[in-house]
Amino acid sequence: MPQITVNEAIGQALAEEMRRDDRVMMFGEGVATKRQDLVAEFGKLRVRNTPLAEGIIAGTAAGAAATGLRPVVDLLFAPFLCFAMDEIVNSAGKLRYISGGQFEFPMVVIAMTGGGWTVGAQHNHNLEAWFVHSPGLKVVMPSNAADFKGLLKSAIRDDNPVLFFVDMPLGYVPGEVPEGEHLVPIGKAAVRRAGTDVTIISYAKMVDTCLQAAGQLAEKGIEAEVIDLRSLKPLDEEAILRSARKTGRVLIVHEASRMCGVGAEVAAIVSEQAFDALKAPVRRLTGPDAPAASSWVLEQAFMPQVEAVTKAAAAMIGEVAETA
Template structure:
């Protein structure tokens, strides 16, 4: 094991896959400038900067993937994906199916998302549910350095387009990463903390928030199990249902808005397949239905915090906690 940051884990994954497979190339907004080690090792033919033109970048990646390359593209901030929706959703996501499997589109689209850097609404918007809803795409949102490395390697090897979202505040967070070959399969959730009284399902940086909340809950006698989804599509339904059937209670926490979010899908899955196991209604804790503020104080209020998770968990357990906040917490 080695202690490295998320950014270093991503760079390791890219370097290892580029050494392993000469078809792997990377291009995008500032990639050669930010990743000089990769540029020096692999040269400008395999890692290069592009103009700030998201649609052209994504379209080039789709075409490159169709001809046999395995491109990784960096579009910087998630809201900029709006400029590349046709190329990602309407071309890369659909053409493998429309061609009857004659073509594959092994491309990875990296974009940063999530609050914590106070960069305002046009750079900070959690759009993951858009792409989960789009057929033919896979969606990944890791929470720690080891999973960033392992999931990126799996995404590069996959024959389908993968949206790889990087929660911005995690980029400089260190973590233990295996030094040998480390690949995390897409579609497999992880139990980040075991528990018996309620299940908390989350992803990206909210996993850390939920783990902290579970520690506080333990001190008051509540045993919370935290499930880190890691992949949003494919979604590990078995891991969610297994935990809910054990605990009988479910709290879903994510930074994206509540309406039609990932939490809504998880709630529906549990209602369809584990309703009789529930001891209380499913609860969702999300950010409000408003653009993200740029003020640090307002941004912190916008995102679910540890005390909000604790308050929601106490509500599920039938305990009152009158002084805790519950932004956009609503039973299903």
């Protein structure tokens, strides 16, 4: 399979879906400037720059979706979603239900998030849990080029609004992407590494951190299973519970802050439905309850690192040994 970067995978998904369905259009902050290949192929009516007005962009997308189009909008950085909360959460997320199913809102909202570019707190804030908590919305956060392409294509075809978060440092990371039609279903997790001793659950760039930790754990004789959620809403509860029952130990890792994060929901699912299989308490390893720093060194300290994941997972095995 050919290797392409995440940004290239996103571009391929957009082009393929725009060729497949002439209702697909893209607009947002700088999209026509960044994606001139799309402008050249599909024209200025279907690929448009907009003013820096996130509420207007999202509101226009909701209206376009309600009238039969399938808009993809790029709001650049996740904190800018604060300016579009009413349009995304209160309109796009609720109006299909309120209308009794008479209207559909097939719109995709793309936003970048996550540390690694030292863009500072007003441009870097992991807000995915806000939208997971909002009825009517779907939320995805891929970890590799193949999933970026496959999930974006699925999101564009979905009849509900989908928040599509791009972890910033992943943009230029290459990966193998299948040729031809490639779809990844929303709501299905992936087992990135099989193991029997401890389950490590994560998403976005933290998946690679967890895989590196799993390699270090293997050197200690501990076989970790790494689950990539990919889709945060809907969550693949079956995959989560299957692995939890298999290993009896669950560590959840994400960059977003701990309080009311995605990890809390995963921990609750495991505790409520697989408690009898647990050999140790469920643990979470997350970012702090603090704004992201713009210093590279502090930003790295802000994020869970390989050594911290390795230590936390090994400690869970140690706890069992000590109490056995």
